[in-house]
Amino acid sequence: MTHNYLLEIGLEEIPAHVVTPSIKQLVQKVTAFLNENHLEYDKIDHFSTPRRLAIRINGLSDQQPDVEEDAKGPARKIAQDADGNWTKAAIGFTRGQGVTVEDITFKNIKGTDYVYVHKLIRGKKTKAILPEIKDVIKSINFPTMMKWANFDFKYVRPIRWMVSILDDEVLPFKILDVEAGKATRGHRFLGHDVEIKNADEYEQKLREQFVIVDAKERKQLISNQIKAIAETNNWKVTPNLDLLEEVNNLVEWPTAFNGSFDQKYLSIPDEVLITSMRDHQRFFFVRDQKENLLPNFISVRNGNDEYIENVVRGNEKVLTARLEDAAFFYNEDQKHDIGYYVDRLKRVSFHDKIGTMYEKMQRVSSIAKVLGTELKLDSKTMDHVARAASIYKFDLVTGMVGEFSELQGVMGEKYAQLMGEDPAVAQAIREHYMPSSAEGNLPESTVGAVLALADKFDNIFSFFAAGMIPSGSNDPYALRRHAYGIVRILNSRNWNVDLNSLDLDVEQQLIVDNTAFGVDVTKNFDKMLQFFNDRIKQFLEHQEISYDIIETVLSSTQHDVTRLIESADILAKAKLNEDFKNEVEALTRVQRISTKNDVSDQNLDVNPSLFENETENQLFDQIVSIEKDTSDSITKLFNSLVALAPSITDYFYATMVMDKDETIRKNRLNMMTRLSNLIFKVGDLTKILVK
Known part of the structure; x- marks a missing residue:
C-alpha cells in the first residue's frame, strides 16, 4: 500500500529571488530525509508561490522495510569469564541490541572469536516518521533571515500556517506557535482560507481560491x-x-x-x-x-x-x-563636456587605501600603453586606447548614472558619442566592464578589450598592493571575476601577455615615472601570480581538461595565459595518441635528471668537444635548433620536443650522464638542463599520468 504526503509551509511574502532556490533546497532536503529513513517513494512534486513552499511525495511506502543484520560485540575472552559465565560486557551488549545472551553466537576473525547476535529490526510506520520532517523545514538556509514576535528562531519570513497530510490524515507537528493541519490560505485579496481534505486535491483547491501553485x-x-x-x-x-x-x-x-x-x-x-x-x-x-x-x-x-x-x-x-x-x-x-566630468573624478574615491578614481585612470592609461606595446597595436588603435583610458570613468559623476547605476558604461558610450568622441573610443567605454559575470559577453572591439584588460589588471594590482587579497569565499571587490575575465579575454583573442614582464614594465612606468599615481605592484606579486594560476585552473576545468594536465601546465616556467591554455589543449590531444607514453617518458627522464645539475652560477655552456659519441652531437644539434626558433607557438615547440624522443632514447642508451669525470658530467648535465628548460615552457611533464 502506498500513500501521498502533502507538506506546505505558509509564509509572509518571500523576496522573489529567494523563491526558486528555496523550493529547490526543500526538495533536496526532503529527498535526503526520505533516503536517510529508508522510505521508498515514486516521485516528489513541488509547488511555490510568494507565500508558500510545498511538496507532495507520491507513492510513499507504508513503512520502512524490515532489516536483518548481524551485530558484532566484544571478543569472547571479554564476553565470558574463565568459567564460561557471561560477563557484564556481554549482558550489556545484548541488552543494547534488544536481545538476550541466549542469542549470542561466535565468529572467528583473524584467529579471535567475537560475539555476534542476529537481529530483526522491524521497520517503523511512515506516519510515525514523517512528523520529523519539521527538522527539514527548520534547516533550510536563506540569504537573509529574520526573527518575529518574541521568538529567537530565524527564517526567511514569518511562518503563518503549515499543512501536513498523509492522504487524508493530518500528521501533526509544531514549529513555534504554528501547528500543522489541513488549513491553507488562498489569494491574499481574492481567496480565503480553505481546508485540504486530501493530498491529491491540493492544486485544485487552491486554484478555486485564485492561487496557481505550480x-x-x-x-x-x-x-x-x-x-x-x-x-x-x-x-x-x-x-x-x-x-x-x-x-x-x-x-x-x-x-x-x-x-x-x-x-x-x-x-x-x-x-x-x-x-x-x-x-x-x-x-x-x-x-x-x-x-x-x-x-x-x-x-x-x-x-x-x-x-x-x-x-x-x-x-x-x-x-x-x-x-x-x-x-x-x-x-x-549634456550641459557639460567630458573634461568637466573627468576633473570631478579627482574628488571621487576609488578606495581610501588606494586613491581617487582619477588616479586610477592614470594608472590604467599606463597599463593600457604597456599592453598596447606588448600586443604590437598600430598607432591609430594606440591613440584610441590612450584617449579611452584617459576618460573612461567620466560617466560615474553624471546625474544619469547617479540615478541609474546600472547604466554606467552604457551612458559613457552615449555621452561620448554625443560629445564627438571617436566611435571606437565610445564603444570601449561601454565594453571595459565586460565580462560583467563569469561567463558574460566579452568586448567585441580591440580598443574595448585592451581597456577592459587594463582596468581589471589595475584592480588586481591595486588591491593586492594594498594587502586586500581574496581569501576563502571573501572577495568583496570581485577580483576573482576580474582575473577570470582577463583569462577569457586573452584566450579569446589569442593575445600573448607575460605577467612577469608586465610586472616589470608597469613597475617602471608607475613607480618610477609616475609616483603620484603609482602603486607598488611588486608587493604580493607572487601571490598575484598564484591567484591568476587559480583562475586559469578554473578556466581549464570548465574546458574539461584533466587535473593532471592542468597541474602540468601550471608548473611551467612561463606566465603567459594564452600559452598555458594552448599547452593544456596540446597535451589533452596528444594524450590520446598511442605514442604519447613513450614520448613523455623520454622527456620526463630529461626533466628528472636535470634536477641533479647545480645551476646556481647560471652557466649552461655546453662544449661539443667533450662529447664521446654521436648521439650527444645529434641531440645537441637538435636542441640548439629548437632554441634558435623565434616562433612563439607552443604547438610548434611541443611538436619539436616530442620529435626528439628517439634521439633522447638513443642518447641515454649510449651515454652515462653522471660520468665520473666532473667536467664531462657537468657538460652533460648542462645539456640536459637546457633541454629541460625548453620542456618546462610546456610544463612539468612528470605530473602527467600515463598508462
Whole structure:
C-alpha cells in the first residue's frame, strides 16, 4: 500500500529571488530525509508561490522495510569469564541490541572469536516518521533571515500556517506557535482560507481560491498572456528570462496588461527606457516589427482583471515619474563636456587605501600603453586606447548614472558619442566592464578589450598592493571575476601577455615615472601570480581538461595565459595518441635528471668537444635548433620536443650522464638542463599520468 504526503509551509511574502532556490533546497532536503529513513517513494512534486513552499511525495511506502543484520560485540575472552559465565560486557551488549545472551553466537576473525547476535529490526510506520520532517523545514538556509514576535528562531519570513497530510490524515507537528493541519490560505485579496481534505486535491483547491501553485504552469500562463497582448497589438516582445522568473515569483494569480507612456520620452536612449521599465518597474518593453522601441509596456498583476484600468493608470503614473527624472538628468548631463566630468573624478574615491578614481585612470592609461606595446597595436588603435583610458570613468559623476547605476558604461558610450568622441573610443567605454559575470559577453572591439584588460589588471594590482587579497569565499571587490575575465579575454583573442614582464614594465612606468599615481605592484606579486594560476585552473576545468594536465601546465616556467591554455589543449590531444607514453617518458627522464645539475652560477655552456659519441652531437644539434626558433607557438615547440624522443632514447642508451669525470658530467648535465628548460615552457611533464 502506498500513500501521498502533502507538506506546505505558509509564509509572509518571500523576496522573489529567494523563491526558486528555496523550493529547490526543500526538495533536496526532503529527498535526503526520505533516503536517510529508508522510505521508498515514486516521485516528489513541488509547488511555490510568494507565500508558500510545498511538496507532495507520491507513492510513499507504508513503512520502512524490515532489516536483518548481524551485530558484532566484544571478543569472547571479554564476553565470558574463565568459567564460561557471561560477563557484564556481554549482558550489556545484548541488552543494547534488544536481545538476550541466549542469542549470542561466535565468529572467528583473524584467529579471535567475537560475539555476534542476529537481529530483526522491524521497520517503523511512515506516519510515525514523517512528523520529523519539521527538522527539514527548520534547516533550510536563506540569504537573509529574520526573527518575529518574541521568538529567537530565524527564517526567511514569518511562518503563518503549515499543512501536513498523509492522504487524508493530518500528521501533526509544531514549529513555534504554528501547528500543522489541513488549513491553507488562498489569494491574499481574492481567496480565503480553505481546508485540504486530501493530498491529491491540493492544486485544485487552491486554484478555486485564485492561487496557481505550480510555478511552471504559472510562468507558462504569463508567457501566453504576454504573447496574446503582443499579437493583438502587432508588437514584438522577447521577455527577459530573469525578469519572467522574478515576476512569476511575485504573483499567485497572474493577469497581464499593457500600458503606455508619452512618445516624447523616446528621445531618451533606449537603454535608459528599458532600464526604467525592466529593472525598476518590472515591466516588459515592446518593439514594433522593425525593432523600434515603442511607448508601451506589458506588466503582470497579482490578481484578476477587475478594475484593471485603475491598475494600468497607476503603473503609467509611476513610470512617467521615473522617465521624467531620466529626461531631466539626460538633458542636464549634456550641459557639460567630458573634461568637466573627468576633473570631478579627482574628488571621487576609488578606495581610501588606494586613491581617487582619477588616479586610477592614470594608472590604467599606463597599463593600457604597456599592453598596447606588448600586443604590437598600430598607432591609430594606440591613440584610441590612450584617449579611452584617459576618460573612461567620466560617466560615474553624471546625474544619469547617479540615478541609474546600472547604466554606467552604457551612458559613457552615449555621452561620448554625443560629445564627438571617436566611435571606437565610445564603444570601449561601454565594453571595459565586460565580462560583467563569469561567463558574460566579452568586448567585441580591440580598443574595448585592451581597456577592459587594463582596468581589471589595475584592480588586481591595486588591491593586492594594498594587502586586500581574496581569501576563502571573501572577495568583496570581485577580483576573482576580474582575473577570470582577463583569462577569457586573452584566450579569446589569442593575445600573448607575460605577467612577469608586465610586472616589470608597469613597475617602471608607475613607480618610477609616475609616483603620484603609482602603486607598488611588486608587493604580493607572487601571490598575484598564484591567484591568476587559480583562475586559469578554473578556466581549464570548465574546458574539461584533466587535473593532471592542468597541474602540468601550471608548473611551467612561463606566465603567459594564452600559452598555458594552448599547452593544456596540446597535451589533452596528444594524450590520446598511442605514442604519447613513450614520448613523455623520454622527456620526463630529461626533466628528472636535470634536477641533479647545480645551476646556481647560471652557466649552461655546453662544449661539443667533450662529447664521446654521436648521439650527444645529434641531440645537441637538435636542441640548439629548437632554441634558435623565434616562433612563439607552443604547438610548434611541443611538436619539436616530442620529435626528439628517439634521439633522447638513443642518447641515454649510449651515454652515462653522471660520468665520473666532473667536467664531462657537468657538460652533460648542462645539456640536459637546457633541454629541460625548453620542456618546462610546456610544463612539468612528470605530473602527467600515463598508462
